[in-house]
Amino acid sequence: MADINFSTAAAQPDSPGTDVSGPGPRTGDLRWDIIELLFFAYRDFVGDADQELEAFGFGRAHHRVMHFVTRYPGLKVADLLDVLRITKQSLGRVLKQLLDEGYILQKTGSNDRRQRLLYATAKGEALVAKLAGLQTDRINRAVAGLDPAGVETVRAFLRAMIDRDDPDKVLETIFGGAAKKTRE
Amino acid sequence: MADINFSTAAAQPDSPGTDVSGPGPRTGDLRWDIIELLFFAYRDFVGDADQELEAFGFGRAHHRVMHFVTRYPGLKVADLLDVLRITKQSLGRVLKQLLDEGYILQKTGSNDRRQRLLYATAKGEALVAKLAGLQTDRINRAVAGLDPAGVETVRAFLRAMIDRDDPDKVLETIFGGAAKKTRE
DNA sequence: AAGATACGTCAATATGGCTGACATAAATTT
DNA sequence: AAATTTATGTCAGCCATATTGACGTATCTT
Numbered sequence: 473m474a475d476i477n478f479s480t481a482a483a484q485p486d487s488p489g490t491d492v493s494g495p496g497p498r499t500g501d502l503r504w505d506i507i508e509l510l511f512f513a514y515r516d517f518v519g520d521a522d523q524e525l526e527a528f529g530f531g532r533a534h535h536r537v538m539h540f541v542t543r544y545p546g547l548k549v550a551d552l553l554d555v556l557r558i559t560k561q562s563l564g565r566v567l568k569q570l571l572d573e574g575y576i577l578q579k580t581g582s583n584d585r586r587q588r589l590l591y592a593t594a595k596g597e598a599l600v601a602k603l604a605g606l607q608t609d610r611i612n613r614a615v616a617g618l619d620p621a622g623v624e625t626v627r628a629f630l631r632a633m634i635d636r637d638d639p640d641k642v643l644e645t646i647f648g649g650a651a652k653k654t655r656e
Numbered sequence: 657m658a659d660i661n662f663s664t665a666a667a668q669p670d671s672p673g674t675d676v677s678g679p680g681p682r683t684g685d686l687r688w689d690i691i692e693l694l695f696f697a698y699r700d701f702v703g704d705a706d707q708e709l710e711a712f713g714f715g716r717a718h719h720r721v722m723h724f725v726t727r728y729p730g731l732k733v734a735d736l737l738d739v740l741r742i743t744k745q746s747l748g749r750v751l752k753q754l755l756d757e758g759y760i761l762q763k764t765g766s767n768d769r770r771q772r773l774l775y776a777t778a779k780g781e782a783l784v785a786k787l788a789g790l791q792t793d794r795i796n797r798a799v800a801g802l803d804p805a806g807v808e809t810v811r812a813f814l815r816a817m818i819d820r821d822d823p824d825k826v827l828e829t830i831f832g833g834a835a836k837k838t839r840e
Numbered sequence: 841a842a843g844a845t846a847c848g849t850c851a852a853t854a855t856g857g858c859t860g861a862c863a864t865a866a867a868t869t870t
Numbered sequence: 871a872a873a874t875t876t877a878t879g880t881c882a883g884c885c886a887t888a889t890t891g892a893c894g895t896a897t898c899t900t
Contacts, residue, residue: 498785503792504727508830509814514698515741516819531886536695543688549847557699562888564848586846586897601682608687614816622809625802629810630693632798635700646692717856733878746857748879770866770877 520606528599533558533566534575535603541576542592542600544642548581549588554640575599704790712783717742717750718759719787725760726776726784728826732765733772738824759783 521535528534540555541547549567553560567590570576575596581587592600615623631647639647705719724739725731733751737744751774754760759780765771776784799807815831823831 498789502788503795506795507788507791513814513817517694517817604686604691605682607691611687611690614813625806625809626813629798630697633697633701633794
């Protein structure tokens with residue numbers, strides 16, 4: 473699982489932008505509470521799957537790949553790269569392992585034979601379902617105190633947290649094809 | 657909604673006989689939607705800070721450390737290790753850099769002189785505030801359509817997603833000291 | 841035939857985790 | 871006082887996952 477965290481960068485001492493004093497930092501209107509709740513919630517959420525994965529010798533990268541391939545059968549390699557936002561070199565390593573160990577299989581596209589369409593095997597599906605089960609248990613516990621409208625509120629919040637301006641194929645599916653596509 | 661037009665043609669390939677089926681995986685009761693919404697929401701949420709920090713030459717690890725030190729001044733090194741759930745060796749690298757570059761400073765504990773209490777400098781606080789500002793903007797956009805009760809529902813959901821059975825110091829603070837501490 | 845596209849791969853590198861071992865200072869226990 | 875435990879730092883090395891750039895090959899498009 474991916475990251476538990478907040479930000480990223482490279483190294484540059486004595487940075488040109490050491491100017492932290494831009495328009496004057498906001499102090500009172502920041503949503504510290506939700507920021508931290510998101511951090512801890514996600515940390516524990518992904519933590520569920522992490523333990524399980526260790527037994528299989530897999531990491532978060534493997535989980536992500538298997539998850540989306542299972543959920544969206546016939547996903548192309550390029551689609552997966554969009555969703556995961558990694559490079560094909562990084563994906564390649566993980567994907568090869570999953571193919572070799574029989575969790576995923578490829579089929580040459582029938583329309584376009586250059587494409588390798590990805591499918592989860594029964595073995596892969598079983599593992600993904602197991603991991604999703606752990607996470608579902610946590611979610612069920614978390615929504616136990618909410619009425620149906622409350623659960624819908626949570627969904628609406630999460631959907632609204634997602635960037636909609638450049639959706640990949642999976643997001644288009646999730647948002648029912650209504651996602652605006654800026655460049656088109 | 658699971659399998660839309662992801663592939664040009666999706667005939668299920670003959671899956672190998674790799675049957676892992678144990679107790680029979682759950683298929684219909686899994687919260688796929690919320691699992692995926694959490695993935696995308698968190699991906700974009702942390703993405704906000706990622707870009708910003710490149711100019712400063714920092715990574716996610718730096719952000720995490722600065723964030724919690726800023727929010728909880730006087731945090732001990734051991735506390736930070738609990739919160740971040742990393743080893744002191746990993747923390748050491750990042751922390752040293754932040755100390756050297758003047759984003760954080762240490763003070764020897766007055767009660768226990770072995771402790772190094774951590775504080776953010778003005779420089780550190782400003783950077784953390786800047787990053788929190790970006791994330792706050794996203795959160796504000798996400799809750800724009802919710803009434804106050806809806807926002808409270810979101811908070812309740814996130815709180816309930818967090819493990820309470822072995823809280824670190826920061827979590828105890830967040831949960832108002834009411835968190836049960838199993839081992840003590 | 842030429843070019844673009846989808847994918848694979850090689851090589852080199854960076855970040856951020858990890859373990860184990862060991863050192864030091866200060867607090868606590870005996 | 872001596873021994874032990876605690877809080878922290880650090881060295882050395884390993885692993886997983888990410889990066890960029892370059893190149894190869896099959897295939898589709900023009």
